[in-house]
Amino acid sequence: MTNTVLSPAPHLRTTKTIETAMYSVILALLPGAAVGMYFFGLNAIRVIALSIVLCVAFEALALRIRGRGMEPLKDGSAVLTGLLLAMNLPSNSPAWLILIGCVVAILMTKHVYGGLGYNSFNPALVARVFLLISFPVVMTSWPEPKSFTLSLDTVTKATPLGDMKMSLLLNGNLGDIANMSLMDPFIGRLGGSLGEISALALLAGGIFLIARGIITWHIPVTYITTVFVMTWIYWLLDPVKYASPVFHMVTGGLMLGAIFMATDYVTSPITPKGMIVFGVGCGAITVFIRLFGGYPEGVSFAILLMNAATPLIDRYTQPRVFGYPTRKEAKA
Amino acid sequence: MKGGMARLILVLGAICFASGFGLAMVYEITKEPIAYQKKLEVIRSLAAVLPGLEIDPDSQYRDLAGKDGDTVRVFRSEDGDGVVGVAFQVIAPDGYSGNIYIMMGVLPDGTLGGIEILSHAETPGLGAPITEERWKGIFKGRSLENTDLRVKKDGGDIDQMTGATISPRAVTGAVKKGLEWFRDNRDNILSAEEASS
Amino acid sequence: MKGKFTGGVHPNDSKDTRESPIQNLPLPDELKISLLQHIGAPATPAVSPGDRVLKYQAIAEPSGYVSSSLHAPVSGTVKAVEPSPHPSGRLIPAIIIEPDGRDEELDLSSSADPDLKKGPEAWKKMVGDAGVVGMGGAAFPTHVKLNPPGDKPIDLLVANGVECEPFLTADHRLMLEEPESLMGGLHLAMEMVGAKRAVIGIEANKPDAVEKIRSMDLPAGFEVEVLPVMYPQGAEKQLIYALTGREVPTGGLPMDVGVVVQNVGTLAAIFEAVTKGRPLVERVMTLGGTMPKGPGNYRVAIGTLLSHIVENTGGLEGPAAKIINGGPMMGQALAGFDSTMTKGTSGLLVFGPGESRVLKPRPCVRCGTCVRSCPVSLMPHTLGSLVEWDQFDLLEEFHVGDCIECGCCTYICPADRNLVQWIRQGKAELITRSK
Amino acid sequence: MSGYGVEFTKGLWSENPVFRMVLGLCPALAVTNTVVNSIAMGLATMFVLLCSNTVVSTLRNFIPDKVRIPSFIIIIASFVTIVDLTMAAWAHPIHKTLGLFVPLIVVNCLILGRSEAFASRHPVLRSVVDGLGMGVGFTIALITIGAVREILGSGTFLGYSVLGAGYTDMLVMILPPGAFLAMGALLGMFNAVDHRR
Known part of the structure; x- marks a missing residue:
């Protein structure tokens, strides 16, 4: 009789835990990672493995320093951060670059703020932006994708978005980009970060996550739609200067960002309404940076900026509590 | 409280007066050196772009109409036979961030004596190598005739640096425009008499 | 439909006993009828130890408008009125009746x-x-x-x-x-x-x-x-x-x-x-x-x-x-x-x-499932964290009083957070403060 | 005399303006991208601090309470202007790099803070020592931040390469965000050291 558990209600708990979510996201990232491995070969495998191992190692170190025990190591968040970071790096990233990225992601962005749940910015994204600002040359030399090879030699090549920005600066028009086949970036046969090259594989992962209820449709759909609609409007206004919306869909880190980074639980709004605001905001900032900014790609910056706005969004998008007058009723 | 008020005014006034007096003195002392430093700056840049030629920036210049209706101050180095080199400032508006100010020296035959970056706000490390001697040195002796003044990436002859294309491209473009302006206004720039501009 | x-959640309904017809249980040797059977004021006993009661006889009277009377489920003898274990975990006075096995009913x-x-x-x-x-x-x-x-x-x-x-x-x-x-x-x-x-x-x-x-x-x-x-x-x-x-x-x-x-x-x-x-x-x-x-x-x-x-x-x-x-x-x-x-x-x-x-609560990862599951559209994660960090002042701004304590948020929480328990604590704290 | 020693050393550690009192962050963050800049800024601030402390302390019984803040500001502003002009005259290149931040020493809360909290309540000698200690502490703090940023961001210290040619510069450290990162890391380390004591 003395052995009964006297915990408060409810006595039933769902089987979906943090681990479920983390490992589902990792699973959903695998198609994208696999495409990266196929086109970038051994190099990609090296980057992914190193990034994951280092992130887990630093997570363990941080937990040790903070005296938290190794229990949280099992939640998979460090593995996920490592994988996401790797997918945001060029496939020829040197080891020291990955090391710095992991330090920034795990120590500076996550554990300085208190570990999983307390960080206000997406660790992998902060690491990516830190590296991009610190080492722009290394971070923007993308190897050309080719079918699977064991060779570590690479030829670097600009991304379609980079080409577009250059051409605009130089000639005031889109140049070759206007006529390129959009099937290549859709499948993944164009330059870019390791994990962002295949819109198709990333979309598949996104559909899996939404179907399994790990993420909701709000952020990815509003994010991608906003980018589509805005680039479409500009394209209609001046197709010489602005690329087609489909081009913006399939190039750069949009899919990776919208599906896997913007939806990060910890750093995105919690209410459905807030998620929509967040998605639209991310989309608008991405478009502005891509079309008018100094950098060719704006997904990382857009998401980080909106991460900063998340507490504010949450505060102003509280759902109407049951039994309270709706806004319309309150006015009447 | 009247007396108190008077004292406040008095004290504050005294402090202001003392401070004003002190500052006036410092200003007098530093006026000359500051003016000299500013002149020195121009002289240095002129010496860099027209090596071996002497110019007094206070007198040897002429203000001419630029391409876009602006005024260009052209510093001119003369010897007994006429102008042996000119230098003027051009602006590259299309860098990463903000204008890049460039001083360029041109010899009468239209070849470059050299270029000097006066100021820029490019990202350090990424765009800033344009200030390095080994890059600026490329321009010496170049002219519109002997060189395709575009960066190699765009099919020209000027070597851009690894990774950074935008800043060198901006500078190269500005220098090319400057040379074109020189070619189109050569007679006016080199003429002995003040043009009626 | x-x-x-x-909101709402879908726990497995586990209705394994749906096919079991209602059966009567044999009468026990002793009944302990708690005076607190309902929301409201406890009932007042109307019998004393030693009294004989018939089945259906009233043994306690309501002690206010929101209160209710109690009746004897059997005929028997009142043995005592004494504090007895109550489901709430406290000891609450109960009328203890020893059935006499005759099951004599009051004329109704x-x-x-x-x-x-x-x-x-x-x-x-x-x-x-x-x-x-x-x-x-x-x-x-x-x-x-x-x-x-x-x-x-x-x-x-x-x-x-x-x-x-x-x-x-x-x-x-x-x-x-x-x-x-x-x-x-x-x-x-x-x-x-x-x-x-x-x-x-x-x-x-x-x-x-x-x-x-x-x-x-x-x-x-x-x-x-x-x-x-x-x-x-x-x-x-x-x-x-x-x-x-x-x-x-x-x-x-x-x-x-x-x-x-x-x-x-x-x-x-x-x-x-x-x-x-x-x-x-x-x-x-x-x-x-x-x-x-x-x-x-x-x-x-x-x-x-x-x-x-x-x-x-x-x-x-x-x-x-x-x-x-x-x-x-x-x-x-x-x-x-x-x-x-x-x-x-x-x-x-x-x-x-x-x-x-016993689940050890982990930090909230802000997944938002509690918000989506709340049938009254509260933000349980916020309420929970506010109580966890003793920020009681903000609780009312987040409508803590509207919580129906259904437990959906806690059921669904992937970080095993005792949200509804924290909310109960928060409500209790607010009541204590208002006194 | 030991009292003066304490007055001096408190600025170095226990009341270090940047790392302990978190004062004067504007220059500490803005101009510390190289050690040279840090030294120049530190010395300029130290000079102003020393002078203003001296003058304020001298005049402390003369200035009425009601106008003390305006008086202090006038005194500080005068010395800042003197520093500004002096640097423009005899340290032109560094004056150009520090730019607006030299005049901005006026609003450095460290200086007004010491005038208000210390110099206006203590005798001259003590105030001089305090100003010196605080100034040295401030300079050391700036140099520390500058060293971290320069070494990581450019691979150099005082312009000399220390990390070798193979080092890839971590550009973010010499950009504004790097100032915050370095500052945060150093603050954390100071706290950790203090905690352990």
Whole structure:
């Protein structure tokens, strides 16, 4: 009789835990990672493995320093951060670059703020932006994708978005980009970060996550739609200067960002309404940076900026509590 | 409280007066050196772009109409036979961030004596190598005739640096425009008499 | 199917006892009838130790408007009135009766109205005298609910046959086995509150009950609505919203939107009280969970020791690790089987060791499932964190008072956070502060 | 005399303006991208601090309470202007790099803070020592931040390469965000050291 558990209600708990979510996201990232491995070969495998191992190692170190025990190591968040970071790096990233990225992601962005749940910015994204600002040359030399090879030699090549920005600066028009086949970036046969090259594989992962209820449709759909609609409007206004919306869909880190980074639980709004605001905001900032900014790609910056706005969004998008007058009723 | 008020005014006034007096003195002392430093700056840049030629920036210049209706101050180095080199400032508006100010020296035959970056706000490390001697040195002796003044990436002859294309491209473009302006206004720039501009 | 309320969760309904007909349990050797059976003030004992009582005889009187009387479930001798274990975990005074085995009944003919001639006002009094309380779990005195003030016209009576708590099947069996009492009680309740329409809401996982009630030739104004299986579909305000689209305003009661909700068990008890004059001395409850050897639905006298129920149904498979009074979502965990049946005990669930662990809350990862599952659209993660970090001042801004403590947020939380418990703490703290 | 020692050393550690009192962050963050800049800024601030402390302390019984803040500001502003002009005259290149931040020393809360909290309540000698200690502490703090940023961001210290040619510059450290990162890391380390004591 003395052995009964006297915990408060409810006595039933769902089987979906943090681990479920983390490992589902990792699973959903695998198609994208696999495409990266196929086109970038051994190099990609090296980057992914190193990034994951280092992130887990630093997570363990941080937990040790903070005296938290190794229990949280099992939640998979460090593995996920490592994988996401790797997918945001060029496939020829040197080891020291990955090391710095992991330090920034795990120590500076996550554990300085208190570990999983307390960080206000997406660790992998902060690491990516830190590296991009610190080492722009290394971070923007993308190897050309080719079918699977064991060779570590690479030829670097600009991304379609980079080409577009250059051409605009130089000639005031889109140049070759206007006529390129959009099937290549859709499948993944164009330059870019390791994990962002295949819109198709990333979309598949996104559909899996939404179907399994790990993420909701709000952020990815509003994010991608906003980018589509805005680039479409500009394209209609001046197709010489602005690329087609489909081009913006399939190039750069949009899919990776919208599906896997913007939806990060910890750093995105919690209410459905807030998620929509967040998605639209991310989309608008991405478009502005891509079309008018100094950098060719704006997904990382857009998401980080909106991460900063998340507490504010949450505060102003509280759902109407049951039994309270709706806004319309309150006015009447 | 009247007396108190008077004292406040008095004290504050005294402090202001003392401070004003002190500052006036410092200003007098530093006026000359500051003016000299500013002149020195121009002289240095002129010496860099027209090596071996002497110019007094206070007198040897002429203000001419630029391409876009602006005024260009052209510093001119003369010897007994006429102008042996000119230098003027051009602006590259299309860098990463903000204008890049460039001083360029041109010899009468239209070849470059050299270029000097006066100021820029490019990202350090990424765009800033344009200030390095080994890059600026490329321009010496170049002219519109002997060189395709575009960066190699765009099919020209000027070597851009690894990774950074935008800043060198901006500078190269500005220098090319400057040379074109020189070619189109050569007679006016080199003429002995003040043009009626 | 009708529309649904926002939020909610889908725990496995585990209604393993749905096929078990209602059985009577043998009378125990001792009954401990707690004076606190319901929401409101405890009843005042009307008997003294040594008194002989007959079955149905009143043994305690209501001590206020929101209070209810108690009756003897058997004939026997009052042994004592002394503090006894209560499901809440506290010791509450209880009237202890030793049955004499003769089961002599009080003559109820004078207080019965078999032909339904006395009219609504008399019926209300009969229901009150019979000590009927809400049998869905909260045990609110029914006569209070049946007596809405004149300025709140009631147009709809809702019979709550949802039984959304997993494991519980008592209401389900009642609907199947005693639909006449239920319908009779529904008619009476409608007359008492003046409602012209009645809706019987049943979750879609009880198709046989729906069938049964629909086959009863429902008169005009009666409807059976099948509702999606979704916890907490049976919560009053959520049920009303799902059935009618009406929202009970914050701090308000169903009567504010012209509705009175009664549990199906309560309606049956009303019917018994009015037509037979029979007070509420027993109820149907579900014995469930994984450990009982004889799970099923039993009609048990109020005051029966829980251990008696377990022993007389074959005992347990092994040691009990978790004992729940009520359903798994809102019921209380008990330290043992030494407390007694009350009028609100809808179930007794027993689980074994491996099925119950104490969960250590982890930091919130802000996944948002609690927000989406909250049937009143609160932000449980915020409320929970505010209490966790002692930020009580902000609780009211986030409408802590509107929480119905259904437990959805805690059920769904992937970080094992005890959100609803923190919210209860927060509410308690606010009450202490306002004093 | 030991009192003066304490007055001096408190600025170095226990009341270090940047790392302990978190004062004067504008220059500490803005101009510390190289060690040279840090030294120049530190010395300029130290000079102003020393002078203003001296003058304020001298005049402390003369200035009425009601106008003390305006008086202090005038005194500080005068010395800042003197520093500004002096640097423009004899340290032109560094004056150009520090730019607006030299005049901004006026609003450095450290200086007004010491005037208000210390110099206006203590005798001259003590105030001089305090100003010196605080100034040295401030300079050391700036140099520390500058060293971290320069070494990581450019691979150099005082312009001399220390990390070798193979080092890839971590550009973010010499950009504005790097100032915050370095500052945060150093603050954390100071706290950790203090915590352990």
